Amino acid sequence: MTREQIVLALQQEYAARREENMRIYEQRRSEACEKCPGLAQVLDARHAAVLQGVRTSLLNRFKKPGENAELPNAMAVMNQRIAELLEAGGLPKNALEPVYTCPVCKDEGYVYDPSRRMCACMRQELNRRMLTELGLADNGHTFEAFDESLFSDQVAEGEVLSQRQRALLARKTCLAYADSFPDTATPNLLLSGKSGLGKTYLLHAIAHRLVERDIMPVYTSAYHLLEVARQAYFENNSEKLSEMMNAPILLIDDLGTEPMLQNITIEQLFNLINERQLRRRHTVISTNLTMAEFKDRYTERIASRLLDESSWRRLVFTGSDVRKKLKRSNP
Ligand SMILES: [Zn+2]
Structure with missing residues (x-):
């Protein structure tokens, strides 16, 4: 699912939630009216007053202010009366407050302050779903949680x-890089670098940060990328591949671990990297191969693309495997 599809699904869920909460309110209201004689009339009167107030303020938009001056007063009197009737019927005086799952946005999913923006409740759920879609929810691999103490502070010879x-x-x-996308250096x-030096962690952290910034990257393992390329080649199904080709930012994890398929791996990878580069799309790759190994495996043609320093920043990870350390500290 794209970010837009997730947002659409959320908007539909919020609409259903509003409807369900309205149904709960109506049910509470009819139960309360049975228990509290006279309540229904006051509720109806309040409803009519609200509608009248809205109508008057719409009609009098360009007329003298203060036309509705009596309304807040009348509302206070009616609210007071409603509270008394509820208590007299043995119900809490706030029993008929509107039912909202999120009182901040009243389950609209958006707030206006003054311009329309997503409420924190929807924003949080959107982020969670984007991360789930990427397969990265709950892994906790964020820049904030990056634990430098796992790495040795000894300077090697x-x-x-x-x-x-x-x-x-x-x-x-x-x-x-993640903070400045799309205007990256x-x-x-x-x-x-070798496995266990934090490359994948940082790749995940980039994805987390982009999602926080409301940007949905495309994230794939090299293994999955190859599968997508294979489908495009043998099954003439290039939908996923063009998604990867067109994504404004593509994150490829663990390049070099995927199996090599005759004619596919190298050609498709070259096309992908080359096309993306020509179209100025952003790509982040993690690989356990050295540049020499890279050339051996994927040919000079691809390696030279990745060695072009004007468009690729290369970070080389060296040192000892931190996952062994993690295992020792959490047996
Ligand atoms: Zn909300």
Whole structure:
């Protein structure tokens, strides 16, 4: 699902929620009216007064102000009377307050302050669903939760920075990239290095941050990408592939772990990277291959695309596997 499809689904759910809450209110109202004699008349009178008030203010928009001056007073009197009748019938005096799941937006999903924007309740649910769609909900791989203490602060022989300092620099670069998209310093990022050095984590963190910014990236493992390419090639089903081709930002995880299929892997990958680059779309790739291995596997043609420093920023991850450390600390 695209972001727009998720929003549409949410708007429909909110409409159903408003209807359901209205039904609950009507039920409460008829129960209360049975228990509290005289209540129905006051409720009807209040309803009529509200409608009249709306009508008058619409008609008198350009006339003298203060036409409705009596209305708040009359409403207060009727509200007071309603509370008394409810209490007399043995019900709490707020028993007939409107039923809203979210009192902030009254289940509209949007607030106006003064311009229309999404209420926090819908925004949160939209983010959750976007992450679910990406397969990244609940993994907690955010920039905020990035744990630098997992990386060694010892400076290895021949190095200038510790693994921790390098990890923090990589985090900073990825965060700046996600925060400044689409005006990033380079259109593309390549995170390379062995497994367990934080590449995938940072790729996920970029996705989380984009979603927070209301941008839905396309996220795929290289394995899935190959499957999509295979379908496009053998089954003439290129819908998913063109989605990946056209996505304003595409995140490819773990390039180099997918199986190599004759004629497909290299050609399709080249086309994808090349086309996206020509169309100035943003791509982030994580790979466990060194550039030499990359050339061996995918040919010089693809490697030279990724080595072009004007459009690719390359972050090289080195050091010791932090997942082993994680396992030791959480046996
Ligand atoms: Zn709300």
